[in-house]
Amino acid sequence: EVQLVESGGNLVQPGGSLRLSCVASGFTFNSYWMHWVRQAPGKGLVWVSRITNDGSSTTYADSVKGRFTISRDNAKNTLYLQMNSLRADDTAVYYCARGHIIGYYWDYWGQGTLVTVSS
Amino acid sequence: QSALTQPPSVSGSPGQSVTISCTGTSSDVGSYNRVSWYQQPPGTAPKLMIYDVSNRPSGVPDRFSGSKSGNTASLTISGLQAEDEADYYCSSYTSSITYVFGTGTKVTVL
Numbered sequence: 669e670v671q672l673v674e675s676g677g678n679l680v681q682p683g684g685s686l687r688l689s690c691v692a693s694g695f696t697f698n699s700y701w702m703h704w705v706r707q708a709p710g711k712g713l714v715w716v717s718r719i720t721n722d723g724s725s726t727t728y729a730d731s732v733k734g735r736f737t738i739s740r741d742n743a744k745n746t747l748y749l750q751m752n753s754l755r756a757d758d759t760a761v762y763y764c765a766r767g768h769i770i771g772y773y774w775d776y777w778g779q780g781t782l783v784t785v786s787s
Numbered sequence: 788q789s790a791l792t793q794p795p796s797v798s799g800s801p802g803q804s805v806t807i808s809c810t811g812t813s814s815d816v817g818s819y820n821r822v823s824w825y826q827q828p829p830g831t832a833p834k835l836m837i838y839d840v841s842n843r844p845s846g847v848p849d850r851f852s853g854s855k856s857g858n859t860a861s862l863t864i865s866g867l868q869a870e871d872e873a874d875y876y877c878s879s880y881t882s883s884i885t886y887v888f889g890t891g892t893k894v895t896v897l
Contacts (some may be wrong), residue, residue, distance in 0.1 A: 713891070773878065
């Protein structure tokens with residue numbers, strides 16, 4: 669059974685940093701591209717970032733470019749999102765999602781972890 | 788990248804059909820058959836319902852169907868059931884090598 673379990677969400681002050689983790693199981697992690705998607709309270713889904721299966725290429729939404737860094741450790745089956753210079757509008761539930769192996773969509777999602785940026 | 792445009796809400800009685808539109812641009816929906824749809828009941832993670840415009844993953848009822856014309860994609864739920872009540876989001880790959888979601892549509896079963 670495919671499972672994605674996020675952790676690391678917390679309350680952080682504006683300008684602070686946080687690292688999210690997503691532990692994957694039930695599939696060959698190093699074969700899949702992985703993504704982060706976020707959802708502000710009561711709002712819609714927003715794509716944040718993507719990393720290729722070997723970690724050689726990353727892409728970011730304009731809203732987080734230069735502040736967030738996506739990475740992965742295939743030996744630990746773990747995806748990361750390092751978030752720096754956090755702002756109030758980064759407050760959201762952050763989901764990790766598996767990109768389909770031959771497609772441009774997400775076939776499995778984690779349950780999400782809440783990041784709150786507030787003083 | 789601006790969000791794709793969806794109606795805020797649609798509703799229907801059990802057994803009826805509802806259609807949700809998803810309007811983008813020639814840089815996303817209009818250029819790629821890479822439109823997918825997700826169902827999100829309150830407090831839960833999104834679930835894939837349609838991929839590549841009109842394909843259903845295993846386990847998704849055939850009451851759900853997708854289509855596309857020009858810059859607009861659509862999700863139709865036929866034979867609406869109470870369990871279909873949820874938020875629905877479309878998504879598309881874009882020419883910027885990124886992804887964009889729709890604004891979301893709340894489906895209410897009357």
